[in-house]
Amino acid sequence: MLEAIIACFLVIGGAFTLIGSIGLARLPDLFTRLHGPTKATTLGVGGILIASLVYFSVRGPGLSLHELLITLFLFITAPVSASLIAQAAWHLRDRDTDD
Amino acid sequence: MLNAALIFAFVCIGLALLLSLIRLVRGPGLADRILALDTMYINTIALLIVYGIYADLAIFFEAALLIALMGFISTVALCKYLLRGDIIE
Numbered sequence: 746m747l748e749a750i751i752a753c754f755l756v757i758g759g760a761f762t763l764i765g766s767i768g769l770a771r772l773p774d775l776f777t778r779l780h781g782p783t784k785a786t787t788l789g790v791g792g793i794l795i796a797s798l799v800y801f802s803v804r805g806p807g808l809s810l811h812e813l814l815i816t817l818f819l820f821i822t823a824p825v826s827a828s829l830i831a832q833a834a835w836h837l838r839d840r841d842t843d844d
Numbered sequence: 845m846l847n848a849a850l851i852f853a854f855v856c857i858g859l860a861l862l863l864s865l866i867r868l869v870r871g872p873g874l875a876d877r878i879l880a881l882d883t884m885y886i887n888t889i890a891l892l893i894v895y896g897i898y899a900d901l902a903i904f905f906e907a908a909l910l911i912a913l914m915g916f917i918s919t920v921a922l923c924k925y926l927l928r929g930d931i932i933e
Contacts, residue, residue, distance in 0.1 A: 766860035769883055786886050790889060822912070834875035
């Protein structure tokens with residue numbers, strides 16, 4: 746039963762990671778491309794981290810909470826980096842059209 | 845069952861890394877390349893954690909946490925450089 750839960754979360758996480766990168770490779774311009782990898786960050790890595798949390802909590806001596814640290818850090822930093830990339834792209838586009 | 849799911853996750857993340865690498869090489873702009881690098885480090889974190897489950901070792905979390913920290917800092921530094929022409933003003 747627990748193995749089924751872990752396998753389910755692994756499959757969900759892997760599939761979302763792949764979908765995010767397909768979006769990055771296929772979408773037409775940068776501001777639409779920003780949309781794909783954010784799904785990979787939240788749902789993809791989130792799913793794999795939940796699978797790992799369940800696995801190491803069952804196998805190990807106690808509750809395994811390292812994963813929550815990584816999840817929390819990624820969830821805090823993903824919007825910040827996406828916003829900064831969008832700002833940089835906007836700035837470069839403005840500079841290129843003004844000259 | 846767990847082994848099949850692990851192999852599926854490995855294949856998916858490997859393909860995702862390859863697609864990000866294609867975007868990193870093709871490009872067109874600098875911001876696209878930064879976004880591709882950002883995606884690649886996130887995929888690497890996922891790959892390390894899946895490998896940690898596969899090898900049954902908990903030591904890979906520290907490596908994943910370090911990659912998360914360094915990747916975020918490098919993304920911010922590159923974006924700041926593009927925005928201001930300088931990293932520390």
